Amino acid sequence: MSIETLAAPTALKRMFYREAIARAMREKMMLDERIIILGQDVGSFGGSYREFDGLFETFGPQRVRDTPVAEAAMIGIGVGAAAAGLRPLVSITYMDFIMLGLDPLVNYGAKVRYKTGGQLTAPVVVKLTAGAKGQGVAHSQCIEAWLMGVPGLRVVAPSTPADSYGLMRTALDCDGPVVFVDHKRLFPIPGDVPVEPTDTPFGKAAILRAGSDVTITTHSFMTRVAMEAATALARDGVSCEVIDLRSLAPLDIETVAASVGRTGALLTLEEGQATCGVGAEVIAQVQTQLGPMPFARVGALPAPVSSNPVLEAACVPDAERVCAAVRQLLRLG
Amino acid sequence: MTTDAIRMLRSMKLIRAFETTLAAQKNHGFQLLSTGEEAVAVGLCAALTPDDQLLTGGRSIGPALARGVEPTRLMAELLGKESGTNRGKGGRGHLSDPAAGFFGAHAVVGGNLTIAAGVAMAHQLTGKAGIVVILFGDGASGAGALHETMNIAALWKLPLLFVCNNNQLSVSTPRTEALAPKLLSDFAKPFGMPTETVDGMDLDVVVAAARKAAEHVRSGAGPAFIECVSYRFASHSTNARETRGAAELESIRARCPIIAYTAELKLRGLLDDAAEAALDQEAAEAAARAIGFANQSPYPEASEALTDVY
Amino acid sequence: MIYKLSVPVVADDVEEFRVLEWHGVVGDKFEPDGLIVELETHKAVVEVRAGQKGLFRQIFVEDGAWCQINVPLALFSDEPDEALPEAAEGAYDLVVDFDVT
Numbered sequence: 001m002s003i004e005t006l007a008a009p010t011a012l013k014r015m016f017y018r019e020a021i022a023r024a025m026r027e028k029m030m031l032d033e034r035i036i037i038l039g040q041d042v043g044s045f046g047g048s049y050r051e052f053d054g055l056f057e058t059f060g061p062q063r064v065r066d067t068p069v070a071e072a073a074m075i076g077i078g079v080g081a082a083a084a085g086l087r088p089l090v091s092i093t094y095m096d097f098i099m100l101g102l103d104p105l106v107n108y109g110a111k112v113r114y115k116t117g118g119q120l121t122a123p124v125v126v127k128l129t130a131g132a133k134g135q136g137v138a139h140s141q142c143i144e145a146w147l148m149g150v151p152g153l154r155v156v157a158p159s160t161p162a163d164s165y166g167l168m169r170t171a172l173d174c175d176g177p178v179v180f181v182d183h184k185r186l187f188p189i190p191g192d193v194p195v196e197p198t199d200t201p202f203g204k205a206a207i208l209r210a211g212s213d214v215t216i217t218t219h220s221f222m223t224r225v226a227m228e229a230a231t232a233l234a235r236d237g238v239s240c241e242v243i244d245l246r247s248l249a250p251l252d253i254e255t256v257a258a259s260v261g262r263t264g265a266l267l268t269l270e271e272g273q274a275t276c277g278v279g280a281e282v283i284a285q286v287q288t289q290l291g292p293m294p295f296a297r298v299g300a301l302p303a304p305v306s307s308n309p310v311l312e313a314a315c316v317p318d319a320e321r322v323c324a325a326v327r328q329l330l331r332l333g
Numbered sequence: 334m335t336t337d338a339i340r341m342l343r344s345m346k347l348i349r350a351f352e353t354t355l356a357a358q359k360n361h362g363f364q365l366l367s368t369g370e371e372a373v374a375v376g377l378c379a380a381l382t383p384d385d386q387l388l389t390g391g392r393s394i395g396p397a398l399a400r401g402v403e404p405t406r407l408m409a410e411l412l413g414k415e416s417g418t419n420r421g422k423g424g425r426g427h428l429s430d431p432a433a434g435f436f437g438a439h440a441v442v443g444g445n446l447t448i449a450a451g452v453a454m455a456h457q458l459t460g461k462a463g464i465v466v467i468l469f470g471d472g473a474s475g476a477g478a479l480h481e482t483m484n485i486a487a488l489w490k491l492p493l494l495f496v497c498n499n500n501q502l503s504v505s506t507p508r509t510e511a512l513a514p515k516l517l518s519d520f521a522k523p524f525g526m527p528t529e530t531v532d533g534m535d536l537d538v539v540v541a542a543a544r545k546a547a548e549h550v551r552s553g554a555g556p557a558f559i560e561c562v563s564y565r566f567a568s569h570s571t572n573a574r575e576t577r578g579a580a581e582l583e584s585i586r587a588r589c590p591i592i593a594y595t596a597e598l599k600l601r602g603l604l605d606d607a608a609e610a611a612l613d614q615e616a617a618e619a620a621a622r623a624i625g626f627a628n629q630s631p632y633p634e635a636s637e638a639l640t641d642v643y
Numbered sequence: 644m645i646y647k648l649s650v651p652v653v654a655d656d657v658e659e660f661r662v663l664e665w666h667g668v669v670g671d672k673f674e675p676d677g678l679i680v681e682l683e684t685h686k687a688v689v690e691v692r693a694g695q696k697g698l699f700r701q702i703f704v705e706d707g708a709w710c711q712i713n714v715p716l717a718l719f720s721d722e723p724d725e726a727l728p729e730a731a732e733g734a735y736d737l738v739v740d741f742d743v744t
């Protein structure tokens with residue numbers, strides 16, 4: 001046994017996804033009074049998913065502020081306040097509504113360091129909750145692919161409470177704008193989180209399951225679908241390596257390429273549409289490094305995702321669809 | 334008083350000389366000039382202290398000079414040189430010198446309004462002295478951002494002064510065809526903040542309005558809104574076609590704020606022909622120094638394209 | 644009669660929850676409407692109130708511990724001396740109300 005495996009195991013505590021995020025914010029807000037929270041229903045209500053529970057009681061209305069429904073203003077104010085020395089977190093309850101604030105986020109926040117020749121920077125975290133869960137075409141989108149290519153913007157998407165905690169801590173320390181993507185369907189799922197304050201670095205993917213026949217890269221809620229598919233495929237003797245990207249910009253292509261180098265096949269899975277999606281970028285970058293290999297993309301159908309349960313289920317990828325895609329990719333019939 | 338008046342005239346003349354020199358430069362780039370609107374920028378800045386921060390839209394050169402940004406570094410920035418305020422990477426649309434109280438220009442019309450509210454919130458929360466001023470045009474006044482920003486500024490009593498430089502044209506669109514209210518300052522009335530509309534060609538009037546509004550904001554009572562009605566003497570930009578006829582332009586240019594203020598100071602006995610000539614000489618020299626510095630400065634290396642991205 | 648308490652699907656997507664606090668120890672009696680235990684889902688605190696009389700016999704999931712839906716949390720009975728079964732799953736469900744607070 002190597003020395004590393006004899007090291008003491010990390011003490012863990014099980015908690016809900018929302019508790020992990022709140023914990024990260026609380027820890028950082030205790031240490032840095034420049035961190036403030038802006039958003040709809042973040043104050044005494046504690047957030048739509050209770051992910052801000054208790055912060056208003058501890059830090060008060062100056063630092064935890066309810067805002068009107070005005071996403072453009074909220075993001076602009078967050079970005080402007082960041083450029084002027086605060087470290088705001090702006091909560092946008094639905095990822096869909098980032099569209100209202102794309103101008104201040106992209107044209108100012110992501111560019112201010114560059115356009116001012118380094119005089120100003122905007123350390124703002126924009127927290128968005130993505131994903132389809134019966135709420136209709138304008139309340140269901142996963143559009144992180146639209147943002148990961150914006151120069152100056154970092155984009156992260158945790159899939160576990162531990163990563164939501166660790167990535168949020170890192171996000172609040174970052175000196176530039178960070179988009180932090182939650183998912184509606186992750187909130188009910190508890191997980192183990194280190195008891196000791198721990199950061200999860202940006203630009204580092206996590207191998208959730210080792211495998212040898214195919215590499216599946218994914219992020220956010222789809223990691224659970226990927227793991228479900230991997231379990232089902234294992235029963236048929238297909239061994240899947242599942243990689244949770246966690247960080248979309250910067251993207252950890254090294255880990256993915258190393259994996260694909262071993263497995264020889266790559267399947268990308270996302271809840272957003274496959275066209276110009278996260279997977280398209282992963283595949284292009286991996287092939288740039290390794291040359292061509294068999295690949296496939298699984299994403300939402302190219303349609304708006306309706307609240308209609310039949311249509312939503314048809315659009316959003318599930319384990320069955322992933323299994324079928326893997327079989328087709330590996331020509332297993 | 335005398336020094337204030339002369340200083341303001343000097344500032345207006347500097348803007349005029351600087352922009353004239355810039356426009357005469359070969360490859361001057363895409364520029365928006367403040368010719369005719371100098372009294373708005375200078376009058377506003379006369380009400381500001383070193384602790385205040387000014388944000389503007391794309392018509393930034395006049396306001397930046399009025400605020401005290403160094404003309405040499407400003408010209409260098411306009412011409413894309415490394416010695417510019419933004420290392421040549423922002424240009425006119427994003428001029429920035431926070432140390433001089435010029436937080437920055439932003440080229441998206443209306444895009445700097447919410448940003449300014451954020452800067453004001455930071456000042457408020459950290460107890461920083463100094464108010465925040467957002468200068469924008471009639472062209473930005475139809476944007477939702479203005480209304481969202483006024484709402485929040487009023488609600489949170491932000492130390493934010495809204496200054497609308499209504500030069501009555503948005504490229505080719507007359508303001509009466511773009512905006513419904515009788516006065517643009519009427520936009521702010523529903524939010525309960527003090528408002529005023531003044532003649533932007535009359536420097537003293539602009540100064541008085543700016544000082545009064547700034548004082549209100551400094552008191553912690555919340556935002557204020559002033560509208561300065563002005564005329565621009567040239568087209569919207571160095572790229573844009575002029576939409577007004579010769580006769581109209583002639584009558585507009587007769588309202589030159591520099592000529593008017595010069596006459597006013599002479600009337601008051603604060604200025605004579607010799608002093609005026611000296612001021613003109615000073616402005617010309619400053620402009621010449623600026624263009625000389627800019628022309629002698631190098632461009633950034635191509636590798637600069639990838640610095641300060643993150 | 645031996646009864647078990649397990650949590651069915653009470654709210655959307657709840658698969659796992661935390662036991663906050665048992666309001667009784669082994670041997671304690673309860674009446675209808677008595678508070679048995681407080682649970683926490685990702686959304687809310689759930690008060691589990693008795694819909695019948697009974698007494699606490701065995702607690703499987705302690706305060707602060709986690710449990711899945713449909714998995715027995717505890718066993719109860721009408722009388723103190725009734726023998727407990729080996730497999731809790733076979734017991735009848737305790738009649739309870741779940742009050743989402």
